[in-house]
Amino acid sequence: MKKKVSERSARKILKQLNERREVSPKATKKFSEIGTIILEDFANYIEDVMNEHGEKTRVMPIHIEVAHSRFMRDKNGIE
DSSP, X not given: OOOSSOHHHHHHHHHHHOXXXXXXXXXXXXXXXXXXXXXXXXXXXXXHHHHTTOTTXXXXXXXXXXXXXXXXXXXXXXX
């Protein structure tokens, strides 16, 4: 799997949560791997929204928001 969330970005994100906390290299790597999976999963939600609007439709912020709502609804088991 190609990493879309770089380890550098993962380390930066984790450090922003608590600058005084140490983050191991293995934790950074795992965050990068799982973050990539989540990002790809979310991209599939965006594509599902876009399929409802036609093949050549431009992705707009509203599409991202609709996909995010569905993603969170599904993640939290809300029907």
